[in-house]
Amino acid sequence: MGRSTARREEILTVAGELFRQKGYHATSMQDIAERLQLQRGSLYAHIESKEELLFEIVDRAADRFLAGIEQAWREGTTARDRLRRALAAHMAVIAEHRDTASVFFHEWRFLRADLRSRIQAKRDRYEARWRELIADGVARGEFRAVDPRFAALLALSAVNWAYQWYSPDGPLAPDDVAATFAELILKGLEAGSS
Amino acid sequence: MGRSTARREEILTVAGELFRQKGYHATSMQDIAERLQLQRGSLYAHIESKEELLFEIVDRAADRFLAGIEQAWREGTTARDRLRRALAAHMAVIAEHRDTASVFFHEWRFLRADLRSRIQAKRDRYEARWRELIADGVARGEFRAVDPRFAALLALSAVNWAYQWYSPDGPLAPDDVAATFAELILKGLEAGSS
Known part of the structure; x- marks a missing residue:
């Protein structure tokens, strides 16, 4: 460099x-x-400008989140396994880049319209991947016939919110947090659990 | 008035x-x-000051959240029922007072230390009430032996995050959102589902 x-x-x-x-x-x-x-x-x-900085911070965060779910999708063998990996990847991005994550969640809305819509497209793609992951689990018979939108929102909300309370100095590794949430969420999703 | x-x-x-x-x-x-x-x-x-405004906005939000869970606790008959009611109450505060909720979640940290610790005490009490609700469900045998901290965090994260995506102009009433999350979360918590 x-x-x-x-x-x-x-x-x-x-x-x-x-x-x-x-x-x-x-x-x-x-x-x-x-x-x-x-x-x-x-x-x-x-x-060039403060806005260029904001865009680059937010765009990199979006790319990290996207790379995480793509890897979870490629490397996971079942829907359960993919969901666990995707939660761990998302949680890792937040834990390792807490400032960036916070800016990604709050400050991105201050981008001007054309830059904001480039980020919005990545956010939409990311959320769509999550819904696909859930829908695929339903199609495979691993998950109950849940609404993929809500199940994806529940999973994402759990890890998104972590940027508010997670401390790298605390007792929990990001993987432990992700695994605990995965267990709770999977219990709610798994077929045969109703 | x-x-x-x-x-x-x-x-x-x-x-x-x-x-x-x-x-x-x-x-x-x-x-x-x-x-x-x-x-x-x-x-x-x-x-008197801008900070007085911030404090009053945030303090009222904290009181609304607290009143919601207290009412859910009093009026609910089972742990399941209380969880459903508490989610609906939380979601209603966010849907009805979106500006306030957003300020409560982000801007409160800009309060000076003594005011911030008064809000922190209310936030702590609120989260403690959620953990008690879950722990009580475990004690009653309604819920599996989950970690109440994480189960409470999952439930709260789901509804907190709604301030980011929920639109009162959209097709979903706040009660519908809360009910859908409650169903997913309860499936994950219920005893006998493992």
Whole structure:
């Protein structure tokens, strides 16, 4: 990684922290420059605008979430197994990139319309993959005939909300949290459990 | 309701809208005054500070959530029934007060320490009530021997997240959403389903 790329990564990290702590609108380029001990002018050598930073943070998060469910889909052997893996992958993204996750969930709505709709398309694709995973489990006879929209929402809500309470300094590894939720959710989904 | 009380309610409503739309830090007293077509000075006749508004919005939300679970506890006859009622009550608070709910979830952390700890105490009490509800279901033999912390988190996450996707203009009434989640969650909890 060249010096310029490394600096760009640093800028993205600091911007993510500040957007989460203060909110996008309340964070200025000056705040970002100060935290990095840079002149505001030097910051503009690396990035064009505050919105570019917001977009890149949110877009990377979307890509991480998508990569997680695609891998769970490829590597999982049953619907149960895929659901477990997809929850673990989602939880790992949140646990490893908490600032980014928080910005992804809250601040993304401040993007201007054309950028927001690019993120919306990725969010829609991600949620669609979750519904497919559930619907596939129903079709295979692994899951009860649940409404895939709601079952997917329940699973996603459980792990999304973790960014509010999960602490990497606490006793639970992200995998443990995901596994415990998976167990509860799978009990509710499994065919033959009614 | 006197004129002054009515005006105060109006100020709280507008502050809630703006705090949700722009974030607490990015909203000024001037913004609130303008939206109300008031002079900034007149605003200060009704309230002391922006933080007072934030506290009152968040504190009322906390009280609504608490009242909901207390009522579910009193009026429910079984643990299943209480869980259904508690989910419906929580979902109703979010659906009826979406700005407030959003401010309750995100902006509350910007309160100064002493005010924040008063809200934290109510949040803790609310979550404790949820864990008691689950633990009671386990003790009654209605639920499997689940970890009440995680089961409560799953239920609360499902309805909390609804503030992100629920639309009062959509096809689903808040009660329908709560009932569908309750069914999925109860299937996962019920004794004899393993």
